[in-house]
Amino acid sequence: MVGAEAGPNVDPWTEVVRLEYGGDGSFAAILREQVARTPAAGLGRLEAQLLRALAAPDLTEAGRDFLCSQLALVGSAAAVPALAALLANAESADAARLALERIPGPEADAALLAGLATLTGRARTGLVGSIGARRSAGARDALARLAADPAEDAELRAIAARSLALLRPATVGTAP
Amino acid sequence: MTSLPASPSATMGRRRFLQLGSLAAAAPLILPARLRGAAAPSNLIHVAIIGTGNIAEGHLTTLLGYPERGRIVAVCDVDRDRRDRAAARVDAAYGAKGCASVNDFREVTRRADVDAVWVCTPDHWHALIALDAVRHGKDAYVEKPLTLTIEEGRALISAARQHGRIVQHGTQHRSMKRFFDAAGYVRSGGLGKLERIEVAIPPNNRFIGASWEPEAVPEELDWDLWLGPAPGRPYHSSGCHYNFRFISDYANGQVSNWGAHYLDIGQWALDMDASGPIAVEGHGHFPTSGLFTCATHVDFTCHYANGIPMSCRTRQEGGGTVRFIGERGWIDIARNAMSASSNDLLREMQRPGKSVTLARSDNHHENFLDCIRSRALPVADVEIGHRTTTVCNLGQIAMTLGRKLRWDPVTESFPEDPVANRLLGRAARSPWSVV
Structure with a gap:
């Protein structure tokens, strides 16, 4: 054609x-x-x-x-709501991450973290990779929980653990 | 056991030496357990080839020629026919059955009897497979380009240093005498004041129309694993083996195919193995429709802090070359030929005793195998490979955006262009990740 x-x-x-x-x-x-x-x-x-x-x-x-x-x-932040809607669906989650992972700012960080509530399987593992790639300190608690959760996929846990290691050490007084 | 190669430490800049020295001290380059001590089960280095297509053919031939030094114990490819052919070739060469033939690279990187892997896959897989290998204690020879993106390259360096692994970049011109001579000659001032470097690369050698019909995936091909971290799309036979290099989701065209070899020699001659240019500009002719998306005509120039530009351009006739132009004339070096503005320059270039002596290797494969044993850094160490691959990517980004970009080789970012910075990496398709 x-x-x-x-x-x-x-x-x-x-x-x-x-x-x-x-x-x-x-x-x-x-x-x-x-x-x-x-x-x-x-x-x-x-x-x-x-x-x-x-x-x-x-x-x-x-x-x-x-x-x-x-x-x-x-x-920018203006694109995040539309992309977050795509992220919630496993069929379109990869396309959404293609953009969200590269958009700076806390709005994209929050959208990616929110995706953990809905995505499962390989889409969830890919999502954790995107969260880790952004090295956002705000993801520390979520990454720590994922890395320690035996119910999660082994590769997902390994990505979460490596992502945690990429974050700067928590300052005194912040959550581990 | 921690060591650095004698010649690089003697010849590389003080800053680079200290940088590598401190890294090596922090993370010793660790000999694989299987090869340690007198009780080691074998003196042979056990090797796996990941990706058994066009580029792996030469590596197989070379490695099968070293039966006393290295043994291929496994081959891996997402194309069953290709990997089985490669395994049969290995078994025939050794006169014994036993070479494993697997679909998924993770079956190789987790094998206890594998010391090193050869990463010969399409470019979009280089970083993730090499990362998985070094995290599982394997040394890695990674075909050029080292990675698809600049962020992947930095991640691979970090992992290699963290896990104390040897990573050799497949820019084998570093182990060819004429390029060694040329880089040393230029760096020693043989051409007088260097004015510019011109790299020529061949045009694309495959073409396809402006549209294509998705095809059924061949039964022998694991298309999902072939795609791996790249964006999903339907299969087409012209967009898979070999031709992947002309599709920007998987590669950067001839820039990272031939350009990686010749830009690497320019970087070497400029003493930029741990750094790079400070600006880049260029324009490319990109297809407007069809399966292929990489530039069919390339023209970009990197500007270095010492004022020397290095250009990279497509030429319709002839293969790749690197030409150094200085106040005393020019030398032009290709894989199979060399010329100069006067024969005296070529004679001088080939004489020993230059004021700057570079790291020397006469055989890229042997250098890697030697370094697996000695734990010395190889002649095309991962940092060197990353810096050369970065030059390829800078050209690609400048041509994509069509504007001059300032580059900071220390922070590895574009200080004035947030859009360009977003092209330093890409999100991976699920479930893959560079992290």
Whole structure:
């Protein structure tokens, strides 16, 4: 299948929602270029467009994955609620983490920790890896609990333990 | 047992020597228990090959040529046909059955009888497999590029030092005389004042159309494990073996394929084995549709604190080279050829007795096997490999963003560009993690 070339009358924001694996990627390429080249002052507006596309009712799996990959670059606290909703579902959790892991700030930290309440199995193990990768001191208690919980998957516990070791030592008076 | 190689400690900068010395003192490079002492069950170093495709062929040939020094006890690949072919080749060479053939690398890294692994998988797996290996007490030879991202590289260095493991980067030009001569000659001032370094890399050698249809996964392939930490997508035969290198979810195109070899020699000649450039800029031609996403034409330049630029560009004719241009002329060094603005420069370059003597190895595999026994740091130690791989990644990031970026090689971050900093790592697909 060969898709149409992106022309002047086609809105790539509309087309990218219908992106399919193997299909015409030129609309995504246009948006990828926009994300890469937009100056800092324009990133908020760009993020809002990415979030609008992410909320489209006819969004495909490939479209969702692409939009999350771009939010990984320019997403902010404003993107966290939409990504947190995707994180709650094992089917879309990896796409959500693709963005959330790279978005700085306590909002993304909190969203990832909240994901522990719903995710199970391999999605949960991946989530703990993302929490660990951020090295957020606020995750210390949760990581300690996971590392010590014999009911958790062995690999998950090992990731939690290594994540704890990456955190700076707790200061006197804080929880272990 | 803690030691450092005699020649590197004598020749590397004081800062680098102290850095490595303090690391080695904090975490001794530990000989595998199986090889320790007179009662060791075998004098042979037991090796496993992880990834048995194109790049592993040469390693198999070389290692099978050292039956008295190393023995391949296991091969691993997510493609059953490939791993079984490799195991049969090993058994035939040794004249005995016994080479294990496994699907999951964790079956290898947890084997007590394996001392070292060769990581020959697609690039997106290098870091995670090497990390798992060193955490389980194995030394590791890791094909280039060392890792897919800059953050993965730093994590691998930390783990290797923490667990006292030897990690050799597969930039084997470090063990070839002509590159050794060139780097030493340039660093000794043979070209007079060095003006610039130009690396040329070949263009992509595979092409595919603007669209593709997902295909059924072959029965012999564990596609989920092939994808591993990379984002999920449907299978296509043109996006798996070999061609993975042209898809940015798995690799960085020819920059990290051929570029890793030649940029590495530039880093060596610049005495940047523990550091790197301070800025990078560039532009690439990226496909706008289709399975392949890496730049088909590469053009980036790294700027170093000493004022010397090192460029990396695609050229349509010829393979990779590194060219050093100085006030006395230029030398151009490739794997199978070398030239210069005058033959006198080449003659001088090949003479011994340069004022700067670099770490010397004549054989990359033997150097690694020697270091497994001696616990000395190898000629392409993990930190060196990381710094070279970082140059590849800096070029990739600059081409992706299309703007000049300032780089801090100490903090390994872009001080002025938060978007660029987000490209230093990637979230891994479940259940994998770089942590």
